[in-house]
Amino acid sequence: MRVRFGVGSISFLREEMDVLGLKRVLVLCTPEQQDSARMIAKTLGDRTAGIHAGARMHVPVDVAQRAREVASRVGADGCVAVGGGSTIGLGKAIALESGLPIIAVPTTYAGSEMTSVWGLTENGEKRTGRDARVLPRSVIYDPELTLQLPPTLSVTSGMNAIAHAVEALYAPNASPVISLMAEEGARAMVQGLPRVAAEPTDEEGRTAMLYGAWLCGACLGATTMSLHHKLCHILGGAFGLPHADAHTVVLPHVLAFNAPAAPAMAAALGRALDTNSPARELHALGTALGAPRSLGELGLRETDLDLAVELATRDPYANPRPVTPEGVRHILMAALSGRPPAESGA
Numbered sequence: 001m002r003v004r005f006g007v008g009s010i011s012f013l014r015e016e017m018d019v020l021g022l023k024r025v026l027v028l029c030t031p032e033q034q035d036s037a038r039m040i041a042k043t044l045g046d047r048t049a050g051i052h053a054g055a056r057m058h059v060p061v062d063v064a065q066r067a068r069e070v071a072s073r074v075g076a077d078g079c080v081a082v083g084g085g086s087t088i089g090l091g092k093a094i095a096l097e098s099g100l101p102i103i104a105v106p107t108t109y110a111g112s113e114m115t116s117v118w119g120l121t122e123n124g125e126k127r128t129g130r131d132a133r134v135l136p137r138s139v140i141y142d143p144e145l146t147l148q149l150p151p152t153l154s155v156t157s158g159m160n161a162i163a164h165a166v167e168a169l170y171a172p173n174a175s176p177v178i179s180l181m182a183e184e185g186a187r188a189m190v191q192g193l194p195r196v197a198a199e200p201t202d203e204e205g206r207t208a209m210l211y212g213a214w215l216c217g218a219c220l221g222a223t224t225m226s227l228h229h230k231l232c233h234i235l236g237g238a239f240g241l242p243h244a245d246a247h248t249v250v251l252p253h254v255l256a257f258n259a260p261a262a263p264a265m266a267a268a269l270g271r272a273l274d275t276n277s278p279a280r281e282l283h284a285l286g287t288a289l290g291a292p293r294s295l296g297e298l299g300l301r302e303t304d305l306d307l308a309v310e311l312a313t314r315d316p317y318a319n320p321r322p323v324t325p326e327g328v329r330h331i332l333m334a335a336l337s338g339r340p341p342a343e344s345g346a
C-alpha cells in the first residue's frame, strides 16, 4: 500500500485520490471527530460526496449497513476514513461488500490501517476475518491530526500498538524483518509515550508514536496474534471492556506468562525498553502515565472469570506457552487485581 507520513501530510490527500483514480469520496468519522472530518472534506471541495459521522466501536452490523447505503446513495467511488480503529473498521465494512477503496487517515495508534482484518458485531458477538479488499490502498499518517487525542487514550492506544509488536515477536509466522519492525515500533512507542502524556501537543512525541503505530500495525497485519489478543477480544466482545484499556492492563501479565517460552521476544523487548524486565517495565510505565491498572477498574468481576477462561481455552490457537485454564486464570486474576506481574509469570 501507499503511505504518506509527517506533519502536514494530509495536504497530499487530493494527490492520493488522483493516484488511486478516485473522483468523489465519502469521508467517514465518529460523531466526536466531525470537526476534523469537516476540515478535511472542505479541502476536497466538490470531490467530497459527503461526510458520514456514524462510526461506532466494534462496527455493529446495522451501523455498517447504514454506511453502505449512504456510500451507495451519494455515489462515492471511495472512502476516506478519518479516525481510529472504529472508523477505519467502518470503511472496511463498506469495502468488504462494495470493494470501494479506502484511504485511511489514522488518528490513534491501533494499527487497523495496516491490516486486511475486518470485524463486524452482531448480537453481542464480534466476527473477524481477513480479506484483501479491506486493506486500505493509501494511508496518510499526519501527527497534527493526533494532537487532540486525549492523554489517557493516547497512552492506552500506544500500549495497544506495543501489544501487536510483542505478539509479532513470538508469532508462529514471525520473520526476521517483522521482528526488526516490532522491536523498533516498541522502542518508538516508549520514547513517545511519556512526552505525549506530559504534553499532548508535543509534535515530536506524536510523530514518534505515529511512526511506532505504523511499524506495530504492519506487524499486526503480517503475523498471527496469540493469547494476548485472544484475551482482549474476549474482554471486549463478551464483557464490553474498552479496547485499548483492556490491552493496556492485560499486556504485562501475558508478557510475563509467555516470556519464559519466548526468550527472543523478551530479549528484543528488553532492548527496546532498555530493561531486564519488560513486563514490569510496561506495567510501571502505564501506571506512571495514568493508564488504568486493573480489569476491576474497567468493570470486570471475579465471577466473570469462569466464562472468560472457558472462552479463552475452548479452541486451540498458537501461543509460545501452552494455554491452560490454570494459566489463563492466573493471568486474569493478576490483571483483575492490578498488581505488578510476577517476574516468571507463574
Ligand code: NAD
Residues within 6 Å of the ligand: 030, 031, 032, 033, 056, 057, 058, 059, 083, 084, 085, 086, 087, 089, 107, 108, 109, 110, 111, 112, 113, 115, 116, 117, 118, 119, 145, 146, 147, 148, 149, 150, 153, 157, 220, 243, 244
Ligand atoms: P476508536 O477508533 O474507537 O476511537 C476511540 C475514541 O477516540 C472515539 O471516540 C474517537 O472518535 C476518538 N478519537 C480518535 N482519534 C482521536 C483524535 N485524534 N482526537 C480526538 N479524539 C479521537 O479507538 P481505537 O482504539 O483506535 O479502535 C478500536 C477499534 O478498532 C476496536 O473495535 C478494535 O477491535 C478495532 N481494531 C481493528 C484492527 C484491525 O486490524 N481490524 C486493529 C486495531 C483495532
